[in-house]
């Protein structure tokens with residue numbers, strides 16, 4: 001497989017998915033994804049150049065038992081399908097960089113130990129990100145392992161955007177708002193500069209709506225504010241996560257209901273959000289297809305929280321020039337985009353329903369003061385670029 005000599009492989013473990021791509025410079029040779037992890041229909045899809053074997057099949061319950069078992073399927077597939085590929089580097093999305101990690105780093109044992117200490121702050125991601133690094137070290141022993149952090153893009157936030165109103169010692173020990181999905185927002189910022197440079201410099205809100213969901217206010221291409229905070233629990237309603245919650249609820253659960261930390265973590269990370277509210281599924285496709293009123297209520301609450309944050313982030317930016325939808329739901333769900341954009345005339349936003357129905361790239365009507373765009377994210381491409389840059393020094 002000479003065409004992919006000296007490639008960069010990227011592994012991106014999300015909360016419901018493992019995405020992977022193989023790049024040669026900026027060209028993607030193969031694109032693979034296990035999605036629906038944690039649901040009843042986990043699936044493996046692989047596509048790419050003509051010499052790349054394809055895959056499109058359901059994963060067995062054993063294969064999809066956990067992220068690690070799905071990762072083993074991916075690594076075995078790569079090993080068999082690309083025996084001659086010379087992988088120079090494996091780039092990894094690592095969700096939490098904590099206070100100390102920003103720029104991409106080449107991973108060593110000490111760094112892995114540091115990243116392991118952040119597992120309690122990102123339990124749906126960090127353990128799988130670290131497993132990915134360990135598995136890739138074994139599968140590609142000659143490749144350099146590079147970690148890229150979801151928190152990095154938000155590191156320029158002001159003190160006011162970063163701090164919680166707790167005694168200062170907590171900020172000093174790292175209890176602060178970090179923000180996540182930064183690799184995705186960085187990609188959106190770069191892509192905007194390519195496709196709409198005059199908008200890229202202005203006030204933009206990007207909504208990354210996937211199994212994890214957040215929104216990011218950007219100005220001149222840089223992150224100003226994020227709906228996610230210390231952990232990837234805060235902000236919007238997600239597949240299985242509650243999003244913003246009154247801390248009084250947590251006190252009630254501990255003091256009146258006698259729940260301990262582990263029970264509360266399970267409740268907030270695994271059993272809440274769309275899944276907890278609908279009692280049907282964490283998966284937006286299933287909720288949209290359902291005629292159960294609980295599915296409709298879960299969707300309405302999901303959208304209500306997005307609308308509220310849209311208003312809040314617009315105030316942070318002092319106005320709005322563009323709204324970008326991305327992530328699995330943002331890229332594909334006509335219903336959610338339409339519900340979010342309905343009734344936003346106060347922003348000067350005129351929504352083009354026909355363009356939305358056609359899944360077009362531009363979703364605002366001509367003359368709209370806010371340009372609405374649908375931009376598929378490509379976290380793997382961003383990570384491949386960073387890994388290549390790092391190993392080239």
Ligand SMILES: Nc1ncnc2c1ncn2[C@@H]1O[C@H](COP(=O)(O)OP(=O)(O)O)[C@@H](O)[C@H]1O
Pocket residue numbers: 014015016017035209210211212239282283284285286288327328329332333334
């Ligand atoms: N056509 C679609 N319509 C509605 N939702 C969709 C569609 N395709 C994917 N989704 C939703 O996208 C979510 C997964 O988003 P994704 O960004 O891939 O996940 P992750 O957060 O694990 O990276 C799921 O809720 C899935 O139902």
Ligand SMILES: CC(=O)OP(=O)(O)O
Pocket residue numbers: 013014015016095125150180181210211212213232
């Ligand atoms: C940070 C986060 O929630 O990521 P994902 O959407 O990939 O689960």
Ligand SMILES: [Mg+2]
Pocket residue numbers: 014015210212
């Ligand atoms: Mg994701």
